[in-house]
Amino acid sequence: MYYPLSQITTNLYTNGGEFTILKTNQPYSGYYWKNSKGQYFTGKTPQDTPVEELIKTKINQNLNNNEVLTYAKYASNYESFTYNALQNVSQESLLLPSYSLTLPIQNDYQLGIFTRYFCKKSNEIIYLEINKDTYTKIIQKSPDILWQLYQPFNIPWQLTGDKEQVYITNRNIVELTMKQQKLPQFDLYLKKDYIKYY
Numbered sequence: 170m171y172y173p174l175s176q177i178t179t180n181l182y183t184n185g186g187e188f189t190i191l192k193t194n195q196p197y198s199g200y201y202w203k204n205s206k207g208q209y210f211t212g213k214t215p216q217d218t219p220v221e222e223l224i225k226t227k228i229n230q231n232l233n234n235n236e237v238l239t240y241a242k243y244a245s246n247y248e249s250f251t252y253n254a255l256q257n258v259s260q261e262s263l264l265l266p267s268y269s270l271t272l273p274i275q276n277d278y279q280l281g282i283f284t285r286y287f288c289k290k291s292n293e294i295i296y297l298e299i300n301k302d303t304y305t306k307i308i309q310k311s312p313d314i315l316w317q318l319y320q321p322f323n324i325p326w327q328l329t330g331d332k333e334q335v336y337i338t339n340r341n342i343v344e345l346t347m348k349q350q351k352l353p354q355f356d357l358y359l360k361k362d363y364i365k366y367y
Contacts, residue, residue: 176205179214182292184317188223197223264314266307269300273328273366281329283366288319289352296358322350328366339363 185198188209200213201223209223266288277283286304289296299307299321306314307321324346327338340356340363347355359365 177215178203178294184292187226187292189226191222191224193221196226197221266297266299266303266314266319268297269303270298271300273326278328282325282327284323285326286321286323287355288321289355291318291320294354296352296355320350322346322352326366332364332367335367336363 179202181201181203183198183201185196188197188201189195190197190211197211199211200217201209201211202214203209209225211217211219211221211223271283271285273283284301286299286301287296288299288304288307303314304321304323305311307316307319310316324342326342327335329335330338340361343356343359343363346352
């Protein structure tokens with residue numbers, strides 16, 4: 170099976186609960202890759218054999234109304250709800266990281282710098298900007314948040330100075346963080362807006 174590199178994402182990994190094998194309906198954990206049509210397959214790359222097509226695990230259809238409301242309240246995406254259900258974790262006690270923009274305050278501008286907090290979904294290239302409280306909960310593996318699926322990180326963000334220098338400094342910090350923490354396409358998540366809040 171051959172696909173141009175531009176049409177596939179390889180070396181993805183799932184701990185389980187996210188996919189089942191289409192032919193056998195068996196749960197799947199391990200490496201997988203996806204194509205530009207949104208299809209998922211076993212293995213690190215299309216060259217790994219045998220290749221089995223994967224499908225997203227379906228949410229249990231026997232949920233009562235309270236459980237559905239719990240899902241709506243606490244789950245921001247399908248995969249996390251399925252993971253929790255399969256792990257038999259009470260939805261009432263578990264939160265998911267959600268987008269939360271932290272704006273610099275006057276004090277930050279006086280210092281010329283502030284910290285931005287983020288997390289990346291461990292097995293996908295999905296980023297979220299989060300607040301310090303959520304970041305701390307993930308770092309400390311708090312029992313009330315689904316920390317297992319996320320990689321937290323933060324970056325210092327320059328606010329003041331020569332505009333071109335601020336751009337260069339923030340760009341360099343982002344590129345260094347991407348390299349050190351293996352964060353593919355994080356710069357694209359930021360839209361390469363290195364003078365945000367300037």
